[in-house]
Amino acid sequence: MSKGMGNVAYKPVGVLLGIAAGTVAGAIFRQVWKITAGDGEAPSATDEDRGWVEILAAAALQGAIFAIVRAAVDRGGAVGVRRLTGRWPE
Numbered sequence: 878m879s880k881g882m883g884n885v886a887y888k889p890v891g892v893l894l895g896i897a898a899g900t901v902a903g904a905i906f907r908q909v910w911k912i913t914a915g916d917g918e919a920p921s922a923t924d925e926d927r928g929w930v931e932i933l934a935a936a937a938l939q940g941a942i943f944a945i946v947r948a949a950v951d952r953g954g955a956v957g958v959r960r961l962t963g964r965w966p967e
Contacts (some may be wrong), residue, residue, distance in 0.1 A: 886967035887954070887955075890958065895951075897950065
């Protein structure tokens with residue numbers, strides 16, 4: 878398989894993995910928030926009853942979890958493609 882074909886083949890896989898990563902990251906974030914904040918639901922940025930610190934902490938935690946899960950899923954997908962095709966996707 879040519880280098881270009883491997884990249885084209887990986888694109889739809891990458892999209893599906895991205896969707897899955899977002900779903901998994903959201904579930905992890907909700908559980909971590911429940912444990913750390915002792916609150917059932919993370920604050921929305923427009924929640925009038927929540928303070929800046931709580932809202933920004935929730936956003937930072939959510940972003941960190943999403944980035945970690947996304948990187949792990951992307952890396953795993955690339956390793957899988959290399960095992961199947963012998964080439965690393967770009």
